[in-house]
Amino acid sequence: MTDRFSFDLHATDGAARTGVIHTPRGDIRTPAFMPVGTAATVKAMLPDSVAATGADVLLGNTYHLMLRPTAERIDRLGGLHGFMNWNKPILTDSGGFQVMSLAELRKLTEDGVTFRSHVDGSRHHLSPERSMEIQRLLGSDIVMAFDECPALPADRTRIEDSMRLSMRWAARSRAAFGDRPGYALFGIQQGGLERDLRAESAKALIDIGFEGYAVGGLAVGEGQEAMFGCLDYATDMLPVDKPRYLMGVGKPDDIVGAVKRGIDMMDCVLPSRSGRTGQAFTRHGVVNIKNARHQDDPRPLDEGCSCPACTGYSRAYLHHVFRAKEMISGMLLTWHNLHYFQVIMQEMRTAIAAGTFAEWEAGFHAGRAQGDIDPL
Template sequence: MTQDAQTPRFSFSLNATDGRARTGVISTPRGDIRTPAFMPVGTAATVKAMMPESVRATGADILLGNTYHLMLRPTAERIARLGGLHKFMNWERPILTDSGGFQVMSLSDLRKLTEKGVTFRSHIDGSKHELTPERSMEIQKLLGSDIVMCFDECPALPADRDRIASSMRLSMRWAERSREAFGDRPGHALFGIQQGGLERDFREESAEALKKIGFDGYALGGLAVGEGQEAMFGCLDFAPDMLPTDKPRYLMGVGKPDDIVGAVKRGIDMMDCVLPSRSGRTGQAWTRRGQVNIKNARHADDPRPLDEHCSCPACSHYSRAYLHHVFRAQEMISGMLLTWHNLHYFQEIMQDMRDAIAGGTFAAWEAEFHAKRAMGDIDPL
């Protein structure tokens, strides 16, 4: 894609494909994002238990910030006064902000949905708020995020076809209003969000509506909301191909390592999930050989690392016995080390996939990935 030398713009270049898997680069004024990309979630302007420079050290090119949480506390207006979200949280690389729609549906009380938007009460203090496509765009502009998401409604699955259809069409009307309110902001991108549940015809209708409006990238929403992996993959077998090939495709809220690999295999370029950090805080580690529950007594005398092939600080400098001890003792370093390990492992998966796609060996890499996970954790001593 051409780029004006005077004004750094948002662009996406596809470097290689292997089957439906793709690898490329999203260019932004704040830096490049290598795809497929995994975005750690910094809900309240922090990736929990991590310093920003530590998140970067794991290989992350971009973080996700949360419109709903930041608008309630400390407020978007305050963040803007303090120089924007990048400065506020000490992360100078790209940030994607979600629209707030999903959290309104899942967290807030007494919400009321109309054509205009959603009114709801804060889950923090019960105060009343209104979120519309226009307000969502305003908040995300105040935050200064590089990639802005359209305001949409996401119904939980399973839902009947009428509910899915009306929700999707409302989201498409909101997408048009989001596009208009976003305006022309060189160097910043707006992504549309495909909805339609698991229904092929609704996904197609949604994709056509979004393409007609025109966006810098396209997300697949309404998945990973309780439908199960098989159903999600079934939808990903057709839904990504309905979206433009020359724009990034972002699968929202995914996921576990095998979800991520399956999504990339089906043409997804970007993902985000709280899983690596949330798991780290609850004593769960993700490794090449599957999940390890560090609270289990079997680790209490084990001098070996979590994963002998991992170069993260948790694996390089600490034993399973130590990690077990600090989790049991409720020491803060437990969540810090396990979160660092999990984020490192997730970014390692992304780099391995980028290399495999570029080398045309994705199928072989995927087979080895699943074979190692099937082995399960190393035997107890």
């Protein structure tokens, strides 16, 4: 264990990197996938079960937690780690993205954003300073700077104005974060799909100085090809010796493509949300367990998977409990999906260290291209 935050880069293969982020609450092996615990829980999972999938770090949502049960209440109860019974690192987002996508009647000014809660209509104000205060009350290990993220497509003027506002907010976030040994503040690069704006944003963040850097404003409707095109240059603009985090990504092939382009950390609700709606990610693509073809199938979801859903239950059972709306359906499929995502991360870490990432990637895509096993 360490009493400070640091990052060691262990190996590279092309642009892909593997290393370790050291925090006082434990190490995060990179590339890392962070399951999303929106409201202080990864839905349908116990914390020990999330850890058992191989997750080293969770993501919590500032916006949701500030509204319910409130950051002040969580602080009084000992902080987010104790509150949700998770003793490994936690990264919290700044709340900016959710304010833009979920809140009602929002008003954006230089100071911050005033909005009405989507939960009960109450009025709130989020600024860089308030976001830093909330994340300090939560006790998260990795704190995100407060930013504004316009949905794509958007015109260049809108993206430019938004990016520059976010950079001014990044400087205020850094000042408000203060000196907190053992904790980290990450800056967020913005600029849409405009290369020069991405470069301007990266320079502004590096001048301010952060413990890590995120690529923000992607996976917001631009499509995979455009996202990869942006990552081909945006990632290289960030410091080599600091962790690089791509926010809100994604599907398995998005994750692999991001790692190939130098990304160290990702998060997404997809594995847990898909699990609750009957979708399972496997080495051979996506399985929709709700389909009638599975109702008499005694085989597992994926014969090569060691998760509880695959080692203890048949497709027929998983189909039945999904159709019957039993809670165990979401529990088993979420566990399977989170397990599969962590298997991908571990295999990539191993391949990068061995210098065989290209071969691993080819095998990954070939397996998914095969499609699901034939029906009985």
